[in-house]
Amino acid sequence: MEKNAEELLRRLQGKVGNRCQVGGIELAVLDNGPARGSRIAWIDTGAGLRYKVLLDRGMDIAEAFYQQHSLAWMSHSGPVNPQPMSDRGIDWLRTFAGGLITTCGLSHTGGPEEDSHGNRGLHGRISNTPAELIQVDQPDPLIGKMDFCLVGEIFESQVFGPHLLLRRKISGVLGIPALRVEDEVINRGNTQAPHMLLYHLNLGWPLLDEGAEIVWSGNWHSRDQDPNNRIFNPSNNFKACPAPRSDHAGSGEDVAFIDVEADRNGRCFTGVYNPSLGFALQIVFEKKQLPWLINWQHWGELEYVMALEPGTNPPIGQAKAREEGTLIFMEPGESRSYRLDFQILTEPEPIEQFLKINSK
Numbered sequence: 001m002e003k004n005a006e007e008l009l010r011r012l013q014g015k016v017g018n019r020c021q022v023g024g025i026e027l028a029v030l031d032n033g034p035a036r037g038s039r040i041a042w043i044d045t046g047a048g049l050r051y052k053v054l055l056d057r058g059m060d061i062a063e064a065f066y067q068q069h070s071l072a073w074m075s076h077s078g079p080v081n082p083q084p085m086s087d088r089g090i091d092w093l094r095t096f097a098g099g100l101i102t103t104c105g106l107s108h109t110g111g112p113e114e115d116s117h118g119n120r121g122l123h124g125r126i127s128n129t130p131a132e133l134i135q136v137d138q139p140d141p142l143i144g145k146m147d148f149c150l151v152g153e154i155f156e157s158q159v160f161g162p163h164l165l166l167r168r169k170i171s172g173v174l175g176i177p178a179l180r181v182e183d184e185v186i187n188r189g190n191t192q193a194p195h196m197l198l199y200h201l202n203l204g205w206p207l208l209d210e211g212a213e214i215v216w217s218g219n220w221h222s223r224d225q226d227p228n229n230r231i232f233n234p235s236n237n238f239k240a241c242p243a244p245r246s247d248h249a250g251s252g253e254d255v256a257f258i259d260v261e262a263d264r265n266g267r268c269f270t271g272v273y274n275p276s277l278g279f280a281l282q283i284v285f286e287k288k289q290l291p292w293l294i295n296w297q298h299w300g301e302l303e304y305v306m307a308l309e310p311g312t313n314p315p316i317g318q319a320k321a322r323e324e325g326t327l328i329f330m331e332p333g334e335s336r337s338y339r340l341d342f343q344i345l346t347e348p349e350p351i352e353q354f355l356k357i358n359s360k
Helices: 002-014 091-095 319-322 348-359
Strands: 026-027 039-044 049-054 060-066 103-108 111-117 118-120 131-137 147-157 163-173 180-187 195-205 214-216 218-222 253-262 265-275 279-286 290-298 302-311 328-330 335-345
Touching: 002 319, 026 147, 039 147, 049 103, 049 180, 103 163, 111 319, 163 195, 195 290, 195 319, 218 335, 265 302, 265 348, 279 302, 279 348, 328 335
Parallel strands: none
Antiparallel strands: 026 039, 039 049, 049 060, 103 195, 111 118, 131 147, 147 163, 163 180, 180 335, 195 302, 195 328, 214 265, 218 253, 253 290, 265 279, 279 335, 290 302
16 A cells, blocks of 8 residues: 555656645535534545545544545435534434444443433444544645644543543555555543443445455344344345335344454454445444444435444443443543544456455
8 A cells, every 4th residue: 555655656756746736634614504613624645545534523524435426325404514413312313324434432322221320322422522623734745744643632521520531543555545644532531431332423425336256254143133133134134235125214224243254363343345436435443442333224215324333332221231330330441442444446357355244
Protein backbone atom coordinates (compact mmCIF):
# COMPACT_ATOMS: atom_id res chain seq x y z
CA MET A 1 0.00 0.00 0.00
CA GLU A 2 2.85 2.42 0.81
CA LYS A 3 4.12 2.05 -2.77
CA ASN A 4 0.95 3.75 -3.99
CA ALA A 5 1.76 6.83 -1.92
CA GLU A 6 5.38 6.81 -3.07
CA GLU A 7 4.29 6.52 -6.70
CA LEU A 8 1.85 9.42 -6.34
CA LEU A 9 4.55 11.55 -4.71
CA ARG A 10 6.96 10.76 -7.56
CA ARG A 11 4.40 11.62 -10.24
CA LEU A 12 3.41 14.99 -8.81
CA GLN A 13 6.94 16.33 -8.28
CA GLY A 14 7.42 19.66 -10.05
CA LYS A 15 3.80 19.68 -11.23
CA VAL A 16 1.74 20.46 -8.12
CA GLY A 17 2.20 23.49 -5.88
CA ASN A 18 -0.99 23.24 -3.80
CA ARG A 19 -1.92 20.12 -1.84
CA CYS A 20 -5.63 20.76 -2.54
CA GLN A 21 -4.95 19.67 -6.10
CA VAL A 22 -4.20 16.19 -4.76
CA GLY A 23 -6.33 15.78 -1.63
CA GLY A 24 -6.46 16.50 2.07
CA ILE A 25 -8.93 17.86 4.63
CA GLU A 26 -11.46 20.61 3.97
CA LEU A 27 -13.34 22.05 6.95
CA ALA A 28 -16.77 23.58 6.30
CA VAL A 29 -20.15 24.41 7.84
CA LEU A 30 -23.38 23.17 6.25
CA ASP A 31 -25.71 25.99 5.27
CA ASN A 32 -29.03 24.35 4.38
CA GLY A 33 -31.43 21.64 5.48
CA PRO A 34 -31.77 19.85 8.84
CA ALA A 35 -28.01 19.94 9.51
CA ARG A 36 -27.69 23.68 8.85
CA GLY A 37 -24.91 25.11 11.00
CA SER A 38 -23.18 21.77 11.57
CA ARG A 39 -19.43 21.53 11.17
CA ILE A 40 -18.06 18.93 8.77
CA ALA A 41 -14.74 17.84 7.27
CA TRP A 42 -14.51 16.50 3.73
CA ILE A 43 -11.49 14.24 3.37
CA ASP A 44 -10.07 13.28 -0.02
CA THR A 45 -7.40 10.57 -0.07
CA GLY A 46 -6.30 11.42 -3.60
CA ALA A 47 -6.87 7.75 -4.47
CA GLY A 48 -10.58 7.70 -5.28
CA LEU A 49 -11.77 7.40 -1.65
CA ARG A 50 -13.42 10.47 -0.12
CA TYR A 51 -15.73 10.85 2.86
CA LYS A 52 -17.51 13.39 5.08
CA VAL A 53 -16.82 13.58 8.81
CA LEU A 54 -19.64 14.99 10.98
CA LEU A 55 -17.70 16.96 13.58
CA ASP A 56 -20.89 17.84 15.48
CA ARG A 57 -22.11 14.24 15.50
CA GLY A 58 -19.32 12.53 17.45
CA MET A 59 -16.96 12.67 14.43
CA ASP A 60 -19.00 9.96 12.73
CA ILE A 61 -18.68 9.51 8.97
CA ALA A 62 -21.69 10.13 6.72
CA GLU A 63 -21.29 9.93 2.93
CA ALA A 64 -18.36 7.94 1.59
CA PHE A 65 -17.41 7.26 -2.04
CA TYR A 66 -14.87 5.27 -3.99
CA GLN A 67 -14.52 6.88 -7.42
CA GLN A 68 -18.14 7.53 -8.49
CA HIS A 69 -19.58 4.77 -6.33
CA SER A 70 -21.30 5.39 -3.00
CA LEU A 71 -20.25 3.01 -0.22
CA ALA A 72 -22.63 4.09 2.54
CA TRP A 73 -26.38 3.98 3.01
CA MET A 74 -28.02 7.27 3.95
CA SER A 75 -31.37 7.42 5.74
CA HIS A 76 -34.23 9.50 4.33
CA SER A 77 -33.36 12.42 6.63
CA GLY A 78 -29.60 12.21 6.21
CA PRO A 79 -27.45 14.14 8.69
CA VAL A 80 -29.30 16.37 11.14
CA ASN A 81 -28.06 18.70 13.84
CA PRO A 82 -27.01 17.00 17.09
CA GLN A 83 -29.83 16.50 19.57
CA PRO A 84 -28.11 15.63 22.87
CA MET A 85 -31.41 15.00 24.65
CA SER A 86 -32.45 12.29 22.17
CA ASP A 87 -31.52 9.64 24.71
CA ARG A 88 -34.93 8.30 25.69
CA GLY A 89 -36.91 5.51 24.08
CA ILE A 90 -36.25 5.20 20.37
CA ASP A 91 -35.68 8.92 19.76
CA TRP A 92 -32.21 7.96 18.47
CA LEU A 93 -33.87 6.77 15.24
CA ARG A 94 -35.03 10.31 14.45
CA THR A 95 -31.40 11.48 14.30
CA PHE A 96 -29.96 8.35 12.64
CA ALA A 97 -28.43 9.42 9.32
CA GLY A 98 -26.96 6.02 8.48
CA GLY A 99 -23.58 6.78 6.95
CA LEU A 100 -20.37 4.81 6.92
CA ILE A 101 -19.98 5.05 10.72
CA THR A 102 -22.51 5.82 13.44
CA THR A 103 -21.04 5.27 16.89
CA CYS A 104 -23.21 3.66 19.58
CA GLY A 105 -22.36 3.92 23.28
CA LEU A 106 -20.31 4.80 25.25
CA SER A 107 -22.11 3.21 28.17
CA HIS A 108 -25.08 1.51 26.47
CA THR A 109 -25.78 -0.21 23.16
CA GLY A 110 -29.13 -1.83 22.43
CA GLY A 111 -32.78 -1.04 22.94
CA PRO A 112 -34.28 1.39 25.46
CA GLU A 113 -34.39 0.20 29.06
CA GLU A 114 -34.85 1.39 32.63
CA ASP A 115 -33.64 -0.17 35.86
CA SER A 116 -32.15 0.82 39.21
CA HIS A 117 -29.05 2.07 37.37
CA GLY A 118 -30.95 4.58 35.25
CA ASN A 119 -32.96 5.18 32.09
CA ARG A 120 -31.19 4.49 28.79
CA GLY A 121 -32.38 5.17 25.26
CA LEU A 122 -31.60 3.24 22.10
CA HIS A 123 -27.85 3.04 21.42
CA GLY A 124 -26.74 5.76 23.81
CA ARG A 125 -25.77 9.39 23.45
CA ILE A 126 -22.34 9.67 21.88
CA SER A 127 -23.44 10.11 18.24
CA ASN A 128 -25.53 13.14 19.23
CA THR A 129 -22.61 14.93 20.90
CA PRO A 130 -20.37 17.51 19.16
CA ALA A 131 -16.61 17.04 19.17
CA GLU A 132 -13.99 19.52 20.25
CA LEU A 133 -11.54 19.46 17.34
CA ILE A 134 -8.03 19.50 18.77
CA GLN A 135 -5.83 18.69 15.75
CA VAL A 136 -5.99 19.11 11.98
CA ASP A 137 -2.83 17.74 10.39
CA GLN A 138 -2.77 18.28 6.64
CA PRO A 139 -0.62 16.44 4.11
CA ASP A 140 2.16 18.43 2.40
CA PRO A 141 3.50 16.71 -0.72
CA LEU A 142 6.00 19.54 -1.29
CA ILE A 143 8.01 18.26 1.68
CA GLY A 144 7.18 14.59 1.09
CA LYS A 145 4.52 14.44 3.83
CA MET A 146 1.62 12.30 2.57
CA ASP A 147 -0.15 11.41 5.83
CA PHE A 148 -2.99 13.41 7.37
CA CYS A 149 -5.31 13.20 10.38
CA LEU A 150 -8.15 14.75 12.35
CA VAL A 151 -8.28 14.42 16.14
CA GLY A 152 -11.20 15.37 18.35
CA GLU A 153 -12.63 14.75 21.80
CA ILE A 154 -16.24 13.95 22.65
CA PHE A 155 -17.60 13.78 26.23
CA GLU A 156 -20.40 11.58 27.52
CA SER A 157 -20.87 13.27 30.85
CA GLN A 158 -23.37 14.44 33.46
CA VAL A 159 -23.23 15.79 36.98
CA PHE A 160 -22.70 12.89 39.44
CA GLY A 161 -21.33 10.83 36.55
CA PRO A 162 -20.41 8.92 34.60
CA HIS A 163 -17.76 10.93 32.73
CA LEU A 164 -16.43 9.08 29.69
CA LEU A 165 -14.20 10.79 27.14
CA LEU A 166 -13.87 9.54 23.56
CA ARG A 167 -10.69 10.73 21.85
CA ARG A 168 -11.03 9.95 18.13
CA LYS A 169 -8.36 10.09 15.42
CA ILE A 170 -9.28 9.68 11.75
CA SER A 171 -6.27 9.31 9.48
CA GLY A 172 -5.03 8.28 6.08
CA VAL A 173 -2.28 8.68 3.48
CA LEU A 174 -2.52 10.42 0.12
CA GLY A 175 -2.45 7.89 -2.69
CA ILE A 176 -3.96 5.07 -0.63
CA PRO A 177 -7.73 4.34 -0.73
CA ALA A 178 -8.00 3.58 2.98
CA LEU A 179 -8.96 5.24 6.25
CA ARG A 180 -8.25 4.44 9.87
CA VAL A 181 -10.32 5.27 12.94
CA GLU A 182 -8.50 5.07 16.29
CA ASP A 183 -10.57 5.59 19.41
CA GLU A 184 -9.52 5.87 23.03
CA VAL A 185 -12.22 5.82 25.71
CA ILE A 186 -11.13 7.20 29.09
CA ASN A 187 -12.99 7.26 32.39
CA ARG A 188 -12.45 10.85 33.52
CA GLY A 189 -14.71 10.43 36.54
CA ASN A 190 -13.91 9.45 40.13
CA THR A 191 -16.10 6.34 40.20
CA GLN A 192 -16.36 3.11 38.24
CA ALA A 193 -18.29 3.48 34.96
CA PRO A 194 -20.04 0.92 32.73
CA HIS A 195 -18.87 0.84 29.11
CA MET A 196 -20.35 -0.56 25.89
CA LEU A 197 -19.31 0.40 22.35
CA LEU A 198 -20.61 -0.57 18.92
CA TYR A 199 -19.72 0.75 15.47
CA HIS A 200 -22.79 0.85 13.19
CA LEU A 201 -21.21 0.60 9.70
CA ASN A 202 -24.04 1.18 7.22
CA LEU A 203 -23.42 0.09 3.63
CA GLY A 204 -25.66 0.79 0.65
CA TRP A 205 -26.10 0.86 -3.11
CA PRO A 206 -24.22 0.52 -5.40
CA LEU A 207 -21.68 -1.28 -3.22
CA LEU A 208 -24.66 -3.36 -2.10
CA ASP A 209 -26.55 -4.81 -5.02
CA GLU A 210 -27.75 -8.15 -6.32
CA GLY A 211 -24.64 -10.25 -6.89
CA ALA A 212 -22.59 -8.55 -4.17
CA GLU A 213 -21.16 -10.77 -1.44
CA ILE A 214 -21.11 -10.05 2.31
CA VAL A 215 -17.94 -11.30 3.99
CA TRP A 216 -17.48 -12.49 7.57
CA SER A 217 -16.69 -15.66 9.48
CA GLY A 218 -17.68 -16.94 12.92
CA ASN A 219 -20.25 -18.81 14.94
CA TRP A 220 -23.57 -17.01 14.77
CA HIS A 221 -27.18 -17.06 15.83
CA SER A 222 -30.11 -14.89 14.83
CA ARG A 223 -31.10 -12.22 17.34
CA ASP A 224 -34.48 -13.91 17.86
CA GLN A 225 -32.76 -17.35 17.98
CA ASP A 226 -35.49 -18.68 15.69
CA PRO A 227 -34.08 -21.51 13.51
CA ASN A 228 -36.64 -20.49 10.88
CA ASN A 229 -35.59 -16.83 10.81
CA ARG A 230 -36.44 -15.60 7.32
CA ILE A 231 -32.85 -14.42 6.61
CA PHE A 232 -30.52 -16.06 9.12
CA ASN A 233 -31.30 -19.75 8.75
CA PRO A 234 -29.01 -22.57 7.55
CA SER A 235 -30.89 -23.05 4.26
CA ASN A 236 -30.58 -19.39 3.16
CA ASN A 237 -27.51 -17.80 1.59
CA PHE A 238 -27.60 -14.74 3.83
CA LYS A 239 -24.21 -13.54 2.56
CA ALA A 240 -25.61 -12.83 -0.91
CA CYS A 241 -27.27 -9.43 -1.31
CA PRO A 242 -30.88 -9.90 -2.50
CA ALA A 243 -33.27 -7.66 -4.38
CA PRO A 244 -35.42 -5.37 -2.20
CA ARG A 245 -37.79 -7.44 -0.05
CA SER A 246 -41.42 -6.59 0.63
CA ASP A 247 -41.24 -8.31 4.05
CA HIS A 248 -38.60 -5.75 5.07
CA ALA A 249 -40.92 -2.79 4.49
CA GLY A 250 -41.35 -0.44 7.44
CA SER A 251 -39.54 -1.88 10.47
CA GLY A 252 -38.80 -5.22 8.80
CA GLU A 253 -35.29 -6.40 9.59
CA ASP A 254 -33.23 -9.42 10.54
CA VAL A 255 -30.12 -9.51 12.69
CA ALA A 256 -27.33 -12.00 13.44
CA PHE A 257 -24.98 -11.96 16.45
CA ILE A 258 -21.55 -13.29 15.40
CA ASP A 259 -18.72 -14.50 17.60
CA VAL A 260 -16.36 -13.29 14.91
CA GLU A 261 -13.34 -15.38 13.96
CA ALA A 262 -9.83 -13.92 14.13
CA ASP A 263 -6.65 -14.80 12.22
CA ARG A 264 -3.41 -15.84 13.92
CA ASN A 265 -2.61 -12.19 14.60
CA GLY A 266 -5.96 -11.57 16.30
CA ARG A 267 -7.41 -9.58 13.41
CA CYS A 268 -11.01 -9.91 12.22
CA PHE A 269 -12.11 -9.19 8.66
CA THR A 270 -15.49 -8.22 7.26
CA GLY A 271 -16.90 -6.19 4.38
CA VAL A 272 -18.47 -6.50 0.94
CA TYR A 273 -17.25 -7.50 -2.51
CA ASN A 274 -19.16 -6.34 -5.58
CA PRO A 275 -17.80 -8.09 -8.71
CA SER A 276 -19.73 -5.82 -11.08
CA LEU A 277 -17.92 -2.80 -9.63
CA GLY A 278 -14.60 -4.61 -9.49
CA PHE A 279 -13.65 -3.79 -5.91
CA ALA A 280 -14.21 -4.81 -2.30
CA LEU A 281 -14.53 -2.77 0.86
CA GLN A 282 -12.58 -4.58 3.59
CA ILE A 283 -12.93 -3.67 7.26
CA VAL A 284 -10.37 -4.89 9.79
CA PHE A 285 -10.52 -4.80 13.59
CA GLU A 286 -8.99 -6.64 16.54
CA LYS A 287 -10.80 -9.47 18.30
CA LYS A 288 -9.43 -8.54 21.72
CA GLN A 289 -10.87 -5.04 21.35
CA LEU A 290 -14.16 -5.85 19.60
CA PRO A 291 -15.04 -9.53 20.07
CA TRP A 292 -18.50 -9.34 18.49
CA LEU A 293 -19.82 -8.57 15.01
CA ILE A 294 -23.48 -7.82 14.31
CA ASN A 295 -24.97 -8.21 10.84
CA TRP A 296 -28.11 -6.07 10.37
CA GLN A 297 -30.02 -6.66 7.14
CA HIS A 298 -32.89 -4.36 6.15
CA TRP A 299 -33.61 -4.82 2.45
CA GLY A 300 -36.71 -2.61 2.30
CA GLU A 301 -37.60 -0.76 -0.89
CA LEU A 302 -35.92 2.69 -0.80
CA GLU A 303 -34.30 1.57 2.49
CA TYR A 304 -31.85 -0.94 1.06
CA VAL A 305 -29.18 -1.30 3.72
CA MET A 306 -26.92 -3.82 5.39
CA ALA A 307 -24.80 -2.96 8.42
CA LEU A 308 -21.72 -4.65 9.83
CA GLU A 309 -21.27 -3.70 13.48
CA PRO A 310 -18.14 -4.57 15.47
CA GLY A 311 -18.76 -4.19 19.19
CA THR A 312 -17.64 -4.92 22.71
CA ASN A 313 -20.98 -6.72 23.21
CA PRO A 314 -23.98 -7.61 21.11
CA PRO A 315 -26.51 -4.75 21.36
CA ILE A 316 -28.37 -6.43 24.22
CA GLY A 317 -28.35 -3.41 26.54
CA GLN A 318 -26.60 -2.63 29.76
CA ALA A 319 -29.07 -4.54 31.94
CA LYS A 320 -28.71 -7.84 30.07
CA ALA A 321 -24.92 -7.48 29.94
CA ARG A 322 -24.88 -6.96 33.72
CA GLU A 323 -26.99 -10.08 34.16
CA GLU A 324 -24.66 -12.11 31.92
CA GLY A 325 -21.54 -10.76 33.62
CA THR A 326 -20.23 -9.37 30.30
CA LEU A 327 -20.63 -5.66 31.01
CA ILE A 328 -17.30 -3.82 31.02
CA PHE A 329 -16.57 -1.58 34.01
CA MET A 330 -13.88 1.09 33.72
CA GLU A 331 -12.08 2.30 36.82
CA PRO A 332 -11.28 6.02 37.29
CA GLY A 333 -8.47 6.95 34.92
CA GLU A 334 -8.71 3.67 33.01
CA SER A 335 -8.67 3.77 29.21
CA ARG A 336 -9.51 1.33 26.42
CA SER A 337 -8.38 1.56 22.79
CA TYR A 338 -10.12 0.54 19.56
CA ARG A 339 -9.15 0.63 15.90
CA LEU A 340 -10.99 0.14 12.61
CA ASP A 341 -9.28 0.01 9.20
CA PHE A 342 -11.28 0.51 6.00
CA GLN A 343 -9.51 -0.52 2.79
CA ILE A 344 -10.55 -0.58 -0.86
CA LEU A 345 -9.29 -3.74 -2.61
CA THR A 346 -9.03 -3.71 -6.40
CA GLU A 347 -6.35 -6.29 -7.24
CA PRO A 348 -7.36 -9.94 -7.84
CA GLU A 349 -5.05 -11.53 -5.26
CA PRO A 350 -6.09 -9.40 -2.24
CA ILE A 351 -9.75 -9.81 -3.22
CA GLU A 352 -9.32 -13.58 -3.50
CA GLN A 353 -7.70 -13.72 -0.05
CA PHE A 354 -10.52 -11.58 1.37
CA LEU A 355 -13.21 -13.87 -0.05
CA LYS A 356 -11.57 -16.95 1.48
CA ILE A 357 -12.83 -15.68 4.83
CA ASN A 358 -16.34 -16.83 3.89
CA SER A 359 -15.14 -20.41 3.41
CA LYS A 360 -13.82 -20.72 6.95
